[in-house]
Amino acid sequence: MDIRQAPRRHSLARRTLVRSVELACCALGGRAWYRTRFLGPGRLVERHETLRIRAFPRALRVAQLSDFHAGSFLGPGDLKHAIERVGALAPDLIALTGDFITHAPRELERVLDDLALLRAPLGVFAVLGNHDYRGRQDPWIVAQLAARGVRTLRNEGVRLELAGGALCVIGVEDLEESKRLDFEAARACVRAGDFELVLSHHPALASHAARERCVAVLSGHTHGTQLDLPLLRRAGPAHPGLRVPFGPTTLIVSRGLGAIGLPLRWGAPAEVVIVNVEPV
Ligand SMILES: [Fe+2]
Ligand SMILES: [Fe+2]
Numbered sequence: 363m364d365i366r367q368a369p370r371r372h373s374l375a376r377r378t379l380v381r382s383v384e385l386a387c388c389a390l391g392g393r394a395w396y397r398t399r400f401l402g403p404g405r406l407v408e409r410h411e412t413l414r415i416r417a418f419p420r421a422l423r424v425a426q427l428s429d430f431h432a433g434s435f436l437g438p439g440d441l442k443h444a445i446e447r448v449g450a451l452a453p454d455l456i457a458l459t460g461d462f463i464t465h466a467p468r469e470l471e472r473v474l475d476d477l478a479l480l481r482a483p484l485g486v487f488a489v490l491g492n493h494d495y496r497g498r499q500d501p502w503i504v505a506q507l508a509a510r511g512v513r514t515l516r517n518e519g520v521r522l523e524l525a526g527g528a529l530c531v532i533g534v535e536d537l538e539e540s541k542r543l544d545f546e547a548a549r550a551c552v553r554a555g556d557f558e559l560v561l562s563h564h565p566a567l568a569s570h571a572a573r574e575r576c577v578a579v580l581s582g583h584t585h586g587t588q589l590d591l592p593l594l595r596r597a598g599p600a601h602p603g604l605r606v607p608f609g610p611t612t613l614i615v616s617r618g619l620g621a622i623g624l625p626l627r628w629g630a631p632a633e634v635v636i637v638n639v640e641p642v
Contacts, residue, residue, distance in 0.1 A: 365543050365570055380623050381465055384434040392625035396435045400632040401619065402443055407633035408451075411605060411614055415577050418557060418641040419527035425453035425482070426635040428563075428582030429491065429618025432472040433464035435625045441476040444619060444634055448480065451636055455484040455522075458512060459582040460491025460536065460563030464622055467499035470506055478510035484522055487531050488514045491563035491583060492539040493622075500540075515561060517544040519551040528556045532576070537564035545570055565602055565615050572608035578637065579613045586617030590629030 372380075384392075399405060425448045430436060448456065458477075463469040480486050494503055504514040513520070515533020522529045530552045535543045545567070552558060558576035560567065565581035584601035587594070595601075606613040616635045621627060 365537070365545055365567070377465070383623060384464070387625050388434040393435050393437060393440070396621060396625035397440045400621070400627055401440055405631070406444055406447065407617075407631040408447055408636060409604075409633050410636045410638060412638045412640060413578055413612055414640050414642045415557065416642055417527070418577070418639055419524040419529070420641065422455065422524075422529070422639040423451065423453045424455045424457055424559070424580070424637040424639065425451060426457045426459060426580050426614070426616050426637060427480075427619060428459040428616035428635075429461040429585055429620055430473055431461055431464045431493065431618075431620030431622050432469040433466075436620045437472045438475060441473060441619065445476055445479050447634055453482050453636070455531070456480050456482040456486040457531075457559075457561050457580050458486065458488035459561055459580055459616060460489050461493045461582060461618070461620070462491070462503060462507075463493055463496065464620070465493075465496055467497045467502055470503055474506055474510055477507070477512060480512070485520070485531075486512045487520065487533060487561060488512050489533040489561045489563055490514065490516070490536055490540065492536045495536065495539040515548070517542070517548045519548050519558075521551045521553070521556065528553065530556050530558045531561065532558055533561045534567060537562070537566055543567075545574075549574065565606075565613055568602075568606065568608045568611060568613035572611040575610045577611065577639075579611060580616070580635075580637070581613060582616045582618050584615055584617070585621070585627075586615070586630030588621060588627055588630050589624070
């Protein structure tokens with residue numbers, strides 16, 4: 363399937379400016395502010411989405427965490443509450459939908475100990491986001507995640523046998539910056555009658571997944587606009603909505619956990635998404 367890469371949106375000058383603003387905010391206590399205002403108890407949103415799917419093998423709970431953006435505003439221990447909430451919900455499967463870092467691969471080290479605490483019986487799966495290709499050390503990021511029990515799906519799928527059927531977790535490379543998204547290769551494990559759950563950092567994959575009748579696409583990338591104000595909505599990536607039907611496929615877009623540019627969110631809280639799949 364031919365999927366056109368989305369154009370890269372940020373020039374080097376813009377990225378340098380963003381990084382400078384982040385460092386200034388960080389020096390003024392931006393990280394502690396962000397953790398308290400958006401990631402702590404009573405602030406972090408736990409969003410539940412229910413998917414009722416005909417003949418699905420069994421009830422399934424998937425926890426989705428996205429857009430960490432380790433760096434100026436997210437460091438060691440800042441994900442503690444989010445990870446405790448996920449643990450308390452006992453999901454069957456955990457999906458991490460990319461943007462682990464903000465500017466540099468080594469930023470990942472700031473969240474690895476927290477991510478290592480994630481556990482789920484069917485596995486913890488990840489895809490990379492556009493930021494994760496910065497510095498082109500994505501293999502190192504994948505290796506670090508693997509050492510913590512997180513399997514990154516790079517144009518590949520995993521077929522999970524459930525009582526009464528199979529679920530394929532399909533993960534694709536990023537649509538903007540990977541330069542090699544191959545949805546067909548990712549779906550190589552799929553057999554007739556399987557259900558497909560697609561992890562794609564960029565939500566634009568949903569229309570392609572709908573053609574293949576995948577049950578759902580879990581995405582991130584938009585931060586729910588992060589600053590949901592009329593004049594600022596167009597500053598970030600286009601946001602299609604939090605839950606969007608595409609015929610047989612439901613796109614679920616996480617507003618993510620971290621922030622870029624400013625340690626601030628408005629009308630778009632940081633969140634953990636819980637997808638409850640129910641057979642009907
Ligand atoms: Fe992001
Ligand atoms: Fe992104």
